[in-house]
């Protein structure tokens with residue numbers, strides 16, 4: 001499933017997972033059956049952009065623009081790979 | 094449940110992240126290992142819809158986010174869909190635990206529509222139900238119809254089977270059935286010895302040898318099926334030398350509300366002496382969670398005795414299960430006797446040894462009057 005990962009992939013939140021803002025925890029969390037991950041701000045910045053519509057390349061440039069940074073590609077890709085492994089994300093072609 | 098307990102500063106408990114509503118004790122089954130209270134005569138009437146919705150709203154405002162709906166059999170409540178809908182609207186992640194009895198397509202479609210996130214099909218068998226499951230096509234058909242529905246509505250097929258001495262020798266057949274049901278996750282959970290199960294523990298605790306064989310069967314299935322069917326095997330903690338961090342510490346993340354509105358820091362907490370358990374009929378969730386003596390009693394480490402009090406493990410396991418400490422040692426503030434450092438640990442080893450001697454050479458009771466379970470084909 002991960003072999004297909006490229007700049008044109010359109011990652012989406014995995015089936016059965018839900019991403020939401022929790023004001024009490026002052027953080028985004030990822031919810032799944034009987035569990036929860038509290039996300040750090042950079043993980044949240046990436047995952048909130050994974051809507052299944054945007055291509056990875058666009059997500060990366062959006063992040064670079066938003067955070068006035070360059071060369072985020074590698075890091076984002078590494079995180080997306082990890083998130084795919086954990087089924088937090090899935091790919092829509 | 095895998096919600097990490099957040100490092101809230103001492104004295105300031107975090108929110109009740111995990112809310113469990115035991116919607117009813119009514120249930121079409123009568124399990125020998127049911128952890129529901131053994132004496133229901135003194136229980137008040139069930140909360141009505143409006144009361145449950147208020148519980149949801151108040152808990153959500155405090156930060157509760159995972160919601161378990163269980164019982165008894167939650168499907169006997171005809172307001173289940175309304176409760177799910179409100180929970181979903183509030184932003185809960187909703188998990189339903191059901192035996193599947195009463196789960197029609199119409200009902201499931203409505204639950205899905207209402208926003209139900211997850212279903213766990215529970216094989217809370219009575220020994221008879223398990224016997225039927227393994228030997229009668231008709232019962233199997235009922236379960237497979239429900240399993241197919243669950244898949245049709247795009248829920249992962251999660252099967253939970255409670256394991257004890259009377260069915261542990263049939264783990265092979267149980268797993269074969271699970272495979273035929275198309276289960277993606279199977280949890281073989283060993284009985285927790287509370288409530289009915291405590292009364293029956295002498296007949297329910299497997300021997301070490303039975304346990305070993307069951308783990309062996311599980312391993313073979315894992316090898317063959319890999320990620321197609323993931324199997325979790327939960328060993329009864331009587332066989333361990335370190336206790337489980339029960340509820341990740343009482344009053345830290347878990348809040349259960351029983352059918353009559355009594356709030357519990359763990360499912361079994363009714364048995365703990367001297368805890369005057371608050372009711373949602375008399376107090377808000379906020380005051381129950383933050384201010385009630387019952388929820389504060391086992392927070393922190395003040396209540397601990399030696400050896401826990403000075404043990405480096407105490408911030409990890411919180412001294413184990415209070416109910417187990419009470420049941421076995423008579424004092425809920427003692428170390429969980431499962432712990433090898435507990436001066437009462439011999440009580441646990443004795444129960445395990447007894448289980449071994451009684452189980453040896455014994456025929457599995459449940460199947461005595463029935464034809465032998467078939468090998469799955």
Ligand code: SF4
Pocket residue numbers: 118120121122123124126127128129164165166192217218219
């Ligand atoms: S364990 Fe569950 S299914 Fe079994 S009798 Fe108790 S409430 Fe009913």
Ligand code: SF4
Pocket residue numbers: 335336400401402404405406407408410411412413428429432433434435
């Ligand atoms: S002595 Fe108490 S705190 Fe230490 S490991 Fe045993 S139960 Fe846990």
